[in-house]
Amino acid sequence: MNTFKRSVELLHRAMDVNSLRYQVSANNIANSGVPNYKRQVVNFESELKRAFESQQNAKNQIQLTQTDNRHMSLEQPYDWRNVEPRRVTDWTTTANANGNNVDPEYEATNILKIQMNYRLLSQLQNFEFSQLKLAMRK
Secondary structure, three states, X not given: OOOHHHHHHHHHHHHHHHHHHHHHHHHHHXXXXXXXXXXXXXXXXXXXXXXXXXXXXXXXXXXXXXXXXXXXXXXXXXXXXXXOOEEEEOOOOOOOOOOOOOOHHHHHHHHHHHHHHHHHHHHHHHHHHHHHHHHHHO
């Protein structure tokens, strides 16, 4: 079940990740002329998806009681609130002769995408609170 608190927490986390993505893309643009600099990206959604899937799979697993610390335990579900965004460096490609792999045009377009995504997330968060406000009036 999707609750108000969970929705707001997810939106807040997504906005934080978007802010980090903006900083990483701006850093990539700033270093686009530096020899051997490798662009970075932020990985978050795949880890979040893995956490949600582990929670869903845990519902279908057999529950075992562990009476001693030495007993084997089944894999515990991964809590989505513990998922942290990771900066990942792209070491595999080289776009320029100086070893740098930053494409400033791509990064600028990515920044625009990040800004639009952030605006959408803030509108969604505003919608969540407007729904709560509406429910409190009635």
